[in-house]
Amino acid sequence: MRCIRCPLAYHTGDSCVAAGSVVLTHHIMICSSHGSTKRNGLLSSPVNVGWCFLCARGGKLLCCDSCPASFHSECLEMEMPEGPWSCSDCRAGKKPHYKQIVWVKLGNYRWWPAEICNPRLVPSNIQSLRHDIGDFPVFFFGSHDYYWINQGRVFPYVENDKNFVTGQININKTFKKALEEAARRFQELKAQRESREALEQERNSRKPPPYKFIKSNKPVGKVQMHVADLSEIPRCNCRPTDEHPCSLDSQCLNRMLQYECHPQVCPAGDSCENQCFSKRQYAETEVIKTDGRGWGLRTNQALRKGDFVTEYVGEVIDSEECQQRIKRAHENHVTNFYMLTLTKDRVIDAGPKGNSSRFMNHSCSPNCETQKWTVNGDVRIGLFTLCDIEAGTELTFNYNLHCVGNRRTSCHCGSDNCSGFLGVQPTSAVVMEKEEKARNGKHTHEYFCFCCGEGGELVMCDRKDCPKAYHLLCLNLTKPPYGRWECPWHDCSVCRAPASSLCDFCPRSFCSDHEAGALTASLDGRPCCSSHNPLNPLSSDPGSAQPPPQRRALSSSVSPSVRVKEEQSEASAMERTGQRAKE
The missing domain is CATH 2.30.30.140 (SH3 type barrels.)
Structure with missing residues (x-):
């Protein structure tokens, strides 16, 4: 039901429509924001x-x-x-x-x-x-x-x-x-x-959330889809007399370079086995309900290492449209993303439109991977197996999350080497060595909220060399901050001026005008505010920091005005500069 005087809209029904709105038809109204500002000639x-x-x-x-x-x-x-x-x-x-x-x-x-x-x-x-x-x-x-x-x-x-x-x-x-x-x-x-x-x-658990099924990528706006001339398509060295020309076991140069052969250029013609994208030679799969991770995709046939599973298709958008969609998603509290980077300035968004590949879950020990292939002059993304897979197995790949909107999301893949968060490398000896190098020369963030010490979905500070992360609820925020964001640790808790003295155990900080006597030394010599007793050994635990007060209304017990639910069964994800997430 839409307002005819402004862009506001509501679902029909008493639970959504703003009280005081005037309903004109089943789908048109004047919302409550357009009432008179006067009562009996006086300002109300x-x-x-x-x-x-x-x-x-x-x-x-x-x-x-x-x-x-x-x-x-x-x-x-x-x-x-x-x-x-x-x-x-x-x-x-x-x-x-x-x-x-x-x-x-x-x-x-x-x-x-x-x-x-x-x-x-x-x-x-x-x-x-x-x-x-x-x-x-x-x-x-x-x-x-x-x-x-x-x-x-x-x-x-x-x-x-x-x-x-x-x-x-x-x-x-x-x-x-x-x-x-x-x-x-x-x-x-x-x-x-x-x-x-x-x-x-x-009712929703019976079938996946609605989306429009499409068979191939659909350009949106000014995005251009490239089509190569036949003279530009590379010719492989396979022979038409080969038993399986251009197959996975062949020495096809195009396959090695991740180029799909063209039937009018390849020596093998229609017998070429390197045309999986064009012929849509997808594996037999089925959308299933998983335990604790929403919907997923499983194979109904046995697959061997290197097999083509399916193409990742959706709307192809430019970087500007991608940022606009992310911004709108944050404003509407949407946490699921289906975006994969196609090229430097193009992104595939399978959220509104796509195929069954959009349901594939993340795993820190995946059995599939994404590969970028050139098909008829344009880049396309396919999912290929990393190992032999038995029929009835769920298909997964590593989202390689790049956090958008300062969010870090918990991982629930259940792998033995699970990192705990999307976008964080799995735990192994090699990874630990890389993480040690990262700590020595690269900015990393903490995995726990600086206010309450708990994990979950966190927003991260963008200030250089600041590792702090927070729950939205602990910051009294209703939605993740958009764009560059610096945490409250860097602003004076009294006047909001740039802070010069920081508490090591909570986000309280003070500027030069208010730092006198505000901080004391803890047992290990770190500065702490009055909320942390330096004589109490437990005060050295960052988790002991007191969270900020929360909203209440005429109640003897504090009741928060905003509740941020940690989605245990859903994950948001993205590869490189794009995003892709699971319901």
């Missing part, structure tokens, strides 16, 4: 809460201009801004939606629990009340009254809010009843949502 402003959303304490607060959220500037680790300011949720376009339990501020009444209702489902006398675009009806628990309200007077109800509020004084019977009804309705909606998600997951 939100009613902000009197406590910090992070620490739940009062004091001098930084108030959002679009919703009731309030924060201490020190809790956000930022200076008090001048002029209008919006919280991260409002900047990200997060809106209330129908069938959501919220806290509502109406007149001089206290914050009251209510449910946002679809205007079509409220009584007709409520529908006829005066309201504007962006207004939506709410149903007050306890009193069973309705009222039209806007985003500036509601914020989300979270689990355990009832327990927190019931500890307060001056709670009358009506409000106590409202709290009980809100808690029951919240659990009911939660159960419905979990049931829908379970059904969707079960």
